[in-house]
Amino acid sequence: MSDTPVDTSKRTWLIASTCAGAVGGAAVAVPFISTFQPSERAKAAGAAVEVDISAMKPGEKMTVEWRGKPVWIVKRTPEQLESLNKTESQLADPTSERKTYPIPAYARNQHRSIKPEILVTVGICTHLGCSPSDKFQTGAQPSLPDDWQGGFFCPCHGSTFDIAGRVFKNKPAPDNLEIPPHMYLTDTKLLIGEDKKA
Secondary structure: OOOOOOOHHHHHHHHHHHHHHHHHHHHHHHHHHHOOOOOHHHHHHHOOEEEEOOOOOOOOEEEEEEOOEEEEEEEOOHHHHHHHHHHHHHEOOOOOOOOOOOOOHHHOOOOOOOOOOEEEEEOOOOOOOOOOEEEOOOOOEOOEOOOOOOEEEEOOOOEEEEOOOOEEOOOOOOOOOOOOOEEEEEOOEEEEOOOOOO
16 A cells, blocks of 8 residues: 555546536537437428327318428318218319329228328318318308319319319319328327328
């Protein structure tokens, strides 16, 4: 055992220096490490969005954002679903055969959805990117036909879509509204942007 006296002031100085160095190193490392994680902007650009639809009542619509686009979720009434039979002959693409926007296999049906009562669609007109208005009320209205069954109307150039987002014939919009990839996590929770389990 050495008889050399311990210089306590040097020991304190070494401990303080080491602690300060460790804190400084961590302060430098944290921002560097965080650059490896996607930014909030990047997450918003492509991340899937989880939506709780448990509070929706028939006839209601909610809007969420996915990839910077408005996505409409409409809980259709039995009457709205029945109206889809009445509009078939008036539509430009009733079975969504056009390929501008790939339609998921689970939406290649009359109601264009996984569950008949729940429509999930991108709320952007396929003509020039305007956002159509809800026109769920049936019957004659300004700029709409007398036998209007309810759906969406784009006031910019007059395109009309039924309650499944299918465009009517002879309108400026060339295609039906886009159906984003989506799936149900539970009966009342949707995931928009992914459909791996669908």
